[in-house]
Amino acid sequence: MVDVIIIGLGCxxxxxxxxxxxxxxxxxxxxxxxxxxxxxAAEVGDWPGTQFITGPELMENFKAHALTFESVTHKLARVEEITKTADGFSVALQGGETVAGRTIILTTGTKHRLLGVPGEKEFSGKGVTYCATCDAFFFKGKDVAVIGGGDAAVEGAAIAAQVARTVYLIHRRKEFRAEPYWVDRVRARDNVRSVLERQVVEIIGDKKVTGVRLDKPWDGSDTITLDGVFVEIGADPDSGLAKSVGCALDERGFVKVDAGMSTSVPGIFAAGDLTNASNYFAQFVTAAGEGGVAANSVFHYLHSGH
Ligand SMILES: Cc1cc2nc3c(=O)[nH]c(=O)nc-3n(C[C@H](O)[C@H](O)[C@H](O)COP(=O)(O)OP(=O)(O)OC[C@H]3O[C@@H](n4cnc5c(N)ncnc54)[C@H](O)[C@@H]3O)c2cc1C
Incomplete structure (x- = not known):
C-alpha cells in the first residue's frame, strides 16, 4: 500500500x-x-526559464527529475479500474495485476477527437493520423492536409510545412483560433495554403489516402489530392476512469475539482488537461501547477487523519 497512486505519465x-x-x-x-x-509538442517556447525545448525533451526532463527520488516508483501499464476499499483504493492494471494506494491523483489528460466522416476509420494509419508534429516527417516532399484551426492544427501545419511539399490547412471557420505566434509562422510559409470556411466531408483513397472531399468547392474543385491527412480538431477529456469511480464531471466531461484539486470522491484528486480548472487552459504550465497543488492536497489529506 503506497500513500499515493498517480495515474498518467504526462506533465x-x-x-x-x-x-x-x-x-x-x-x-x-x-x-x-x-x-x-x-x-x-514539436517546439515549446512558453515553458518558463527555457526559451526553446522540444516536448519530448521537456517530458524526459520531468521523468528524470521525478525518478531521482527513491520514494517514487514508475510503472508503464494501462489502468483498467479503480475501486474504493476500506483503507483507500485498489487499482486494477491491464494484465491482471492490482496495486493499492491510500489516495489517487488522476492525470489522464485528453484523447484526440475524431472527425467522424466516411473514410476516416478505413484510412487511419494509411495516411490519416492524429498528430501532425509527430508524423509529418513521414510525408517528406508530399502533399498533406491538416484539419483544424486551433493551436495543435496551426502548429502542426507550420511543422509539416518544413518537410512536406504543400500543406493545406483546412478550417471550418473564417479565422484560426490558434496563438498568433503559430498563425504568423504559418503565414510566413509559401507552401501552406489556407482552406477556410470549408469542411471535410469524406476522406478518399484506395489502399491509402488519395485526398479529401470538401462540403463546398475551393479553388475550383470540391476535392483536394493528398498523400496524408492530419486530423487536429481538438481533444476530449479522458475521464472514463474518473467517471467509473464516481467523480463528478462537468457538462463537457472534464473532472470537476475544487481549488485544491479535490474531486467529488474523498481521497481522489485530479490535475492537468483532464480537469475543469485553470479556465480549461490546457498547457504545460497549468498542468504542472495543478499537479503541484494536487500533491500538496494529498499531503494535507493524509496528515489530517485519513
Ligand atoms: C501538438 C501540441 C503542441 C502543444 N504545444 C504546447 C506548448 O507549446 N506549450 C504548452 O504549454 N502546451 C502545449 N501543448 C499542451 C500540453 O502538451 C498539454 O497541456 C499537457 O501535456 C497536458 O499534460 P497532462 O499531464 O494533463 O496530460 P497528458 O500529457 O495527456 O498525460 C495523460 C497521461 O495519462 C495516461 N493515461 C490515460 N488514460 C490512462 C489509463 N487508463 N491508464 C494508464 N494511463 C492512462 C496517458 O497515457 C498519459 O501518459 C501542446 C499540445 C499538443 C497536442
Missing part, C-alpha cells in the same frame, strides 16, 4: 510525483504512454 503526473516525493509520500506513478500529450 501533471510527473509534477505531482516530484511534489509528493518532497512531501516524503510513497508514490507510484502509472501510465500507458510515456510523456503523454507533451510528446506531440
Amino acid at each position: 501533471a503526473g510527473y509534477t505531482a510525483a516530484i511534489y509528493c516525493a518532497r512531501y516524503k509520500l510513497s508514490t507510484l506513478i502509472i501510465g500507458d504512454k510515456e510523456g503523454g500529450t507533451g510528446m506531440a
